[in-house]
Amino acid sequence: MGSCIIEKFGYYTDLNQYEKDILAAFEDSKESFKAGENISSKGDAFDNLYIIHEGWAYVSSNLDKKLRSIFDIRLNADFVGASELSFRRRLYDFYALTDVTVCPFPKHRLDDMFTASPKLRDIFIMIMSREKAIANERIMSIGRRTAVERVAHFLLEVALRFDMVGGKPKQTFDFPLTQEQVGDILGLSPVHVSRAMTNLRENAYITYNRSTVTLLDEERLLNLSGFNPTFLEKPRSDMNYDSDDVCGCSGN
Amino acid sequence: MGSCIIEKFGYYTDLNQYEKDILAAFEDSKESFKAGENISSKGDAFDNLYIIHEGWAYVSSNLDKKLRSIFDIRLNADFVGASELSFRRRLYDFYALTDVTVCPFPKHRLDDMFTASPKLRDIFIMIMSREKAIANERIMSIGRRTAVERVAHFLLEVALRFDMVGGKPKQTFDFPLTQEQVGDILGLSPVHVSRAMTNLRENAYITYNRSTVTLLDEERLLNLSGFNPTFLEKPRSDMNYDSDDVCGCSGN
DNA sequence: CAATTATCTTAACTTAGGTTAAATTAACAG
DNA sequence: CTGTTAATTTAACCTAAGTTAAGATAATTG
Numbered sequence: 001m002g003s004c005i006i007e008k009f010g011y012y013t014d015l016n017q018y019e020k021d022i023l024a025a026f027e028d029s030k031e032s033f034k035a036g037e038n039i040s041s042k043g044d045a046f047d048n049l050y051i052i053h054e055g056w057a058y059v060s061s062n063l064d065k066k067l068r069s070i071f072d073i074r075l076n077a078d079f080v081g082a083s084e085l086s087f088r089r090r091l092y093d094f095y096a097l098t099d100v101t102v103c104p105f106p107k108h109r110l111d112d113m114f115t116a117s118p119k120l121r122d123i124f125i126m127i128m129s130r131e132k133a134i135a136n137e138r139i140m141s142i143g144r145r146t147a148v149e150r151v152a153h154f155l156l157e158v159a160l161r162f163d164m165v166g167g168k169p170k171q172t173f174d175f176p177l178t179q180e181q182v183g184d185i186l187g188l189s190p191v192h193v194s195r196a197m198t199n200l201r202e203n204a205y206i207t208y209n210r211s212t213v214t215l216l217d218e219e220r221l222l223n224l225s226g227f228n229p230t231f232l233e234k235p236r237s238d239m240n241y242d243s244d245d246v247c248g249c250s251g252n
Numbered sequence: 253m254g255s256c257i258i259e260k261f262g263y264y265t266d267l268n269q270y271e272k273d274i275l276a277a278f279e280d281s282k283e284s285f286k287a288g289e290n291i292s293s294k295g296d297a298f299d300n301l302y303i304i305h306e307g308w309a310y311v312s313s314n315l316d317k318k319l320r321s322i323f324d325i326r327l328n329a330d331f332v333g334a335s336e337l338s339f340r341r342r343l344y345d346f347y348a349l350t351d352v353t354v355c356p357f358p359k360h361r362l363d364d365m366f367t368a369s370p371k372l373r374d375i376f377i378m379i380m381s382r383e384k385a386i387a388n389e390r391i392m393s394i395g396r397r398t399a400v401e402r403v404a405h406f407l408l409e410v411a412l413r414f415d416m417v418g419g420k421p422k423q424t425f426d427f428p429l430t431q432e433q434v435g436d437i438l439g440l441s442p443v444h445v446s447r448a449m450t451n452l453r454e455n456a457y458i459t460y461n462r463s464t465v466t467l468l469d470e471e472r473l474l475n476l477s478g479f480n481p482t483f484l485e486k487p488r489s490d491m492n493y494d495s496d497d498v499c500g501c502s503g504n
Numbered sequence: 505c506a507a508t509t510a511t512c513t514t515a516a517c518t519t520a521g522g523t524t525a526a527a528t529t530a531a532c533a534g
Numbered sequence: 535c536t537g538t539t540a541a542t543t544t545a546a547c548c549t550a551a552g553t554t555a556a557g558a559t560a561a562t563t564g
Contacts, residue, residue: 061392063478069392084385086378091385091483111370118367126338128380133336133343135387140313140321142394143439147521178541187395189522194543210530210541226315231343399551430511441552446513462511462560 003028004103008051008077011164012123022116030103033057033096035176039080040094048104049081055100056176059092060184070184072134073097073177075161081107082124083131098176133231142187145225150186151196152205153225155213160232175213255280256355260303260329263416264375274368282355285309285348291332292346300356301333307352308428311344312436322436324386325349325429327413333359334376335383350428385483394439397477402438403448404457405477407465412484427465 006023009015015023030053033039039050042061057074071092074080080102084091114121134157141150155175162173179197180190188196200206205221207214215221258275261267267275282305285291291302294313309326323344326332332354336343366373386409393402407427414425431449432442440448452458457473459466467473 061388063392063396067396069388069395071388071391084381086374086381087385087482087485089482092388111374114366114373115370118363121366121373122338122363125377125380128377128384129336129338132380132384132387133339135384135391136313136321136323136344139323139387139390139394139439140315142391143321143436144315144319180541184395187391190542191523191544192521194541195521198543230339233339432511442512443514443553444551446511447551450513 004030004053005051005105008103009123011077013119019117019120022113022120026105026109030101032099032101035096035098037096038093039096039102040090042090042093044090046081046088046090046107048106049079050102050104052076052078053101053103056097057095057100058097059094061092068184070181079127082127137231147188147192147196148199149225150188151182151193152200152221153227154182154186155206155215156221156225156227157232159215160229172212172214174211175208176211256282256305257303257357260355261375263329265371271369271372274365274372278357278361282353284351284353287348287350289348290345291348291354292342294342294345296342298333298336298340298342298359300358301331302354302356304328304330305353305355308349309347309352310349311346313344320436322433331379334379389483399440399444399448400451401477402440403434403445404452404473405479406434406438407458407467408473408477408479409484411467412481424464424466426463427460428463
């Protein structure tokens with residue numbers, strides 16, 4: 001297997017040789033972290049981005065000793081740092097959720113990359129757009145949905161994001177998050193996450209154990225949570241700045 | 253006054269003649285809307301961005317008949333649409349909050365602009381970064397702060413954002429949002445926003461009337477709300493992709 | 505400027521979700 | 535295996551915020 005960066009960029013677009021050459025110019029290292037390890041911290045120098053090579057990670061910030069927000073999880077081929085690009089220091093903490101391997105990606109080389117390839121530049125903008133859409137959906141969840149709706153919505157989001165980075169749509173998927181972490185993502189206490197998940201199980205929406213979730217009835221889950229997949233629209237390699245909806249995948 | 257786009261871009265960076273020429277190539281129109289008017293809607297074709305020329309606007313989405321989230325307000329020189337750039341259709345509704353004048357900005361010309369000027373391209377990325385930082389701060393507020401803390405935090409945010417687009421720091425500022433709208437931003441009921449604001453007034457943090465807010469003690473407000481201005485760090489014209497913190501304005 | 509409508513406040517009451525703690529269950533280390 | 539620790543569940547209780555509604559205040563309109 002060749003370059004990690006080329007491989008993961010390849011999830012977002014079809015790369016020609018020219019683009020591969022540009023990406024090959026980045027050092028191609030991998031770093032591994034054990035579950036729970038801190039990868040980088042708020043206030044640190046912000047020298048490189050990461051691409052997730054394998055495993056789960058998350059971006060978070062502590063409000064105080066007791067309270068924490070997890071802003072998002074990072075799965076295979078997700079970027080870390082893209083949305084903070086213009087800040088000189090890291091705005092958030094970044095942790096390994098499972099054992100994880102990341103590919104660092106020097107930030108100072110991005111300028112050249114953007115200039116050399118508008119397509120790679122647009123991939124970047126696309127990734128930032130998508131992260132923002134996910135963040136807004138989270139604001140909607142935390143602000144206006146009930147606990148059960150929030151959990152249902154989040155599970156659908158994870159399933160869909162999973163599918164997008166190499167997998168086939170599947171009802172059963174890996175779910176290494178603890179309920180406490182789910183609470184920090186959705187603005188709930190761990191006890192109430194348990195209540196919500198028990199509720200979803202008792203009403204035959206899902207089954208789960210400590211590391212796996214199965215969606216039993218996606219249709220009903222979509223209904224329950226008001227999930228609209230538009231915000232996760234598959235990033236497209238043929239992005240342009242015109243608006244005709246060739247793929248027909250958007251809508252309301 | 254010349255081009256709206258050149259003027260507003262000028263808030264973010266010092267423009268040389270070359271950059272002004274690039275921006276001058278955009279059509280320079282203004283559109284005005286009355287308070288409450290819809291400017292664009294979820295699902296619409298996404299042909300142009302907007303820059304706020306004057307007045308307040310907001311970006312929102314309805315969950316159902318009763319529930320709405322307002323994702324953010326838009327003030328002078330703010331962009332609308334930057335963070336959704338790679339979507340073909342609009343993801344959110346966009347409304348005039350006060351009487352407002354916006355400068356539309358054709359999306360299909362951005363590609364040329366980004367290619368012609370890395371600096372203008374970086375301004376764009378900077379704006380997206382900043383919007384994301386604000387969104388994450390909102391997630392933290394809604395998910396983990398009490399109602400009083402949320403309102404205090406939001407008022408500080410508005411005051412600071414105000415200052416950044418042309419104003420001098422001031423304790424007293426225009427605040428045309430209704431308490432219902434504040435509730436839709438912060439995930440609260442209008443009644444509880446009233447309680448929170450009354451609380452802040454009774455404890456001598458602020459005074460306010462229907463259209464103005466005065467911060468009486470910024471220090472105590474910062475403390476109360478756990479506000480850290482890093483996330484609003486003034487966008488810099490000298491953005492580069494290195495991390496040494498010349499301006500010393502970040503940090504934990 | 506009178507009348508209507510929108511916004512804000514206050515009060516009384518309800519509820520979703522938080523807290524604490526104890527009991528299960530699962531994972532893990534030796 | 536076995537003892538220990540971490541994660542989940544359940545229960546009892548508590549509180550922040552939601553709801554409804556009535557009254558007060560401000561803004562807008564004819």
